[in-house]
Amino acid sequence: MSEDELTSLRIEYVKNQILHKLRMDQRPPKKSFDDLPEPIQEGFAIQNDDDTEYLNRQLDDYFAKTTQKIIFLTQEFEKCKSHEYPSICFMMNISEDLDVNIIESAQLWFYTEPNNLNHGMNHTFLLSEVELWGTSKKFIKSKTLAISQVGQDELAWEKIDLTTSLKIWLEYHNFNPTIELACETCKTEAMPISLHQDHKPFVVINTFPKRSFNRQRRNVNCGPSSTECCRDSLYIDFATIGWNDWIIHPKGYNAYFCRGSCNRVASITQAGTHHSTIFNKFLHHTSKNTKKKLELVPCCTATRYSSLQIFYLDSNNTATQVTLPNMIVESCGCS
Template sequence: MLLKALGLNGRPKPVSPGPVPNALWKIFEAGIDTENPCRIEGFHVPGNIVRSYRDQGPFISNEVPHKSLCFKKHLFFDLSVIEKKEQVTFGQLEIKFKHNTYHGHEFQLRLYRPLHMSLKVMRDHHTNRKILFAQSFRLLHKSLNFNLTKVAQDWTTSENNMGLVMEIFAGDEETVNKLSQLCEQIHSFVHISLVTVSLDATSCKASRSKRSAESSLPTPSNICSKRRLYIDFKDVGWQNWVIAPRGYMANYCHGECPYPLTEMLKGTNHAVLQTLVHSIEPDITPLPCCAPTKLSPVVSMLYYDNNDNVVLRHYEDMAVDDCGCK
């Protein structure tokens, strides 16, 4: 049940997981704004789920090679894990290169969106594709990032997801004699990934009021109260797919709800009447139960999903903040 609540169809078993993008680490380490938990400040957009997808597309061989073309590649990212209740608010393509050196030569990158899916489109039928970006760059330490929000929104419908075509050129005809050497630098890129931010409005709740001073008052050990419980993901066998945190303070409620219920025990009207009846007929009517009355706003988890994608997600109601009688 808990795995399903986390948006998983089973316990993930990462086979060849990719690296965690720096952007996701920064968002995780920055923590959550409990007043506005359904906003990803790292990208300045609404959302509570961040996913990173690795490129699954193949290289494309050209029937008629261009003189300065280093390579052509089909980019494909499987966005089928995004649920219908989610709204994609941001999408960014990142192209990262292994070499951090500056070679002084300028390359050209072009990104196209196929209008029809076929092998011919992927090769040379330029009329069946739409150019999205054309950018010059040099081999510097910075990644190349492209905003694909509108494209990612379309890709949530699988029949619209035909991926992209990427072409990288080494320059004009004057550099043809150095083409092999220049293209070798380009082929050494580490990986291409897509990051999406989506909003699951059903998981967004209004910010809760701050804990009252009364809830922190000391209570007798046998009276209903919050007890400390730290869940270590290694203890429950989740360490292979949960990246961070290693665990969290979940807490639990335990103790008696004696008659008469004091205000400190935060009993419901039903619980107050139940304790009254229990005082008269203790063998027939049990005492109320000690249960959570307030749950911590959000817990963030960074993990691999069932498709080896890296996911950063904010979850509600995973830690007990206060207890009372019900």
């Protein structure tokens, strides 16, 4: 088998691993990212956790664990008609499988346009939940969730904390709350919130705490003339394999693989795995009790893995970030 054929098989194995860990039988249908808000397309609204070692300790299961969800809001036209201030309403569609016990934080992101505001002064935005509506669709009651002061001298993304509200909605099984954002200091009828596809509001939900943990990795990579067991590069480019139309981030990643010989006894005894420890004892016992040459030769295989975070579009109103356990080879050894 040629090296190109081996590479193709390795890539197919990685693709199958991703789908299996996401509990998918096949890749999702092709999606368009053109109407995603700018912070998502450019990646700065996406939570990145570099503490893969911490994640590995927490992710004992084979399957993916959700670390972030982004909910795209649907504008609601009927429920804001009677507000005394310029306002806009949105309906949220919260996944029913979202566990309240793993919510770390939630934020509403919205983009303000200074053309509709008075320059040189701060403006007050009032976020409320529309709670009750009569059969005639007239305003009955709303509950204030947050008040935000915004200084408007330039275009900007603003954030309002929704963590407590989201947990209450989940606890009471309110999966489709309606929220209203009003500008109490705006003197025009137009609401200064952009609804353009690049700037439309959305809610970011983080479901796994960030950790700061620095660790040094051993240099286990193969060199140009390596023959003994080592780690070699295997970059998976999602555009090349045709998966860049549903995986938003990252654009690709290095999965790595193990290659090389395990003929030397030193390679076996220094591998540091449970299997190699037993093998080392067997070598010692054999050398004491027989003069026969040992013919067992172990394989070069992965001894440590780390996780991969991917961010993908799973429906029209939700994007999800998950952590896939054991997707990146960190070190190789003979076992």
